[in-house]
Structure formats: structure tokens, C-alpha cells
Amino acid sequence: MLILRCPAQLQLLEETLRKSLPTTLPVLGTVMTVARGNPASHEVLVDSWPHFGIVLTRLRPEEHRDPRDYYANQLSVFYRDKGALQALLEGTEAVTQERAFQIMGLQDGLDEAVQEVASARGLKVE
Helix, strand or coil: CCCCEEEEEEHHHHHHCCCCCCCCCHHHHHHHHHHCCCCEEEEECCCCCCCCCEEEECCCCCHHCCCCCCCCCCEEEEEEEHHHHHHHHHHHHCCCCCCCCCCCCCCCCCHHHHHHHHHHHHCCCC
């Protein structure tokens, strides 16, 4: 996953996400916040740039210290295809098994994808 820090990239991403409202709402607010100074210490990750399949926003890992605190480890996601979501959940360092987390998104299939990956790993999902 690539972390977007460049203001021009963040602005372009913001414009792209606005075209897919309301499904992009969970990530759009954080993208706007990061583009405007990032007072909350969040980061914006994409699988590729500029043609991304998934956008993930989260608090910077160094900002949350307790691996059991899933409130501090909130992830927001927008994906263009379910395969990108599966890849994110199955094999990236962006979503790690060592930390409790909650994932938010408005797209159909998010809950099913999380359940599939969790059951394949023998993990509990609430």
C-alpha cells in the first residue's frame, strides 16, 4: 500500500471520491482532513496510484499504542472491486492480525468479505 502525502495527490483523490458519493463518505472526510493539515494524525493509503482499486484511511500506527483498542484502530475503506478488498484483508501490513480493529465502509459485500477472511484464519468477528 502507498501512503499519499502529496497535496496534489490528495486533492485529486478528493475530487475522484466526490464523484462516488455517498459510498465514499467513510474515507472522504479523512482525505479532506489530511489534505488540509491533518490535525488528527491520520494517513491515506491506496493500493496503486493514480488508478487505485482501494482507499484505506487510518490513524497513524505510531499514534495508537494499545493493540487491543479497536476504537483507536479504526479503518475506513472504499474499494472499486471486491478483489482489492480481499487482497487488503488477506495479505497487507495495512491490516494486521496483531491489532484489534474495526473497519467501516458503506459498500455492499464489505461484511461478507471480512467474515470470509476471518473464518479462513479462525478469527472472531463481532
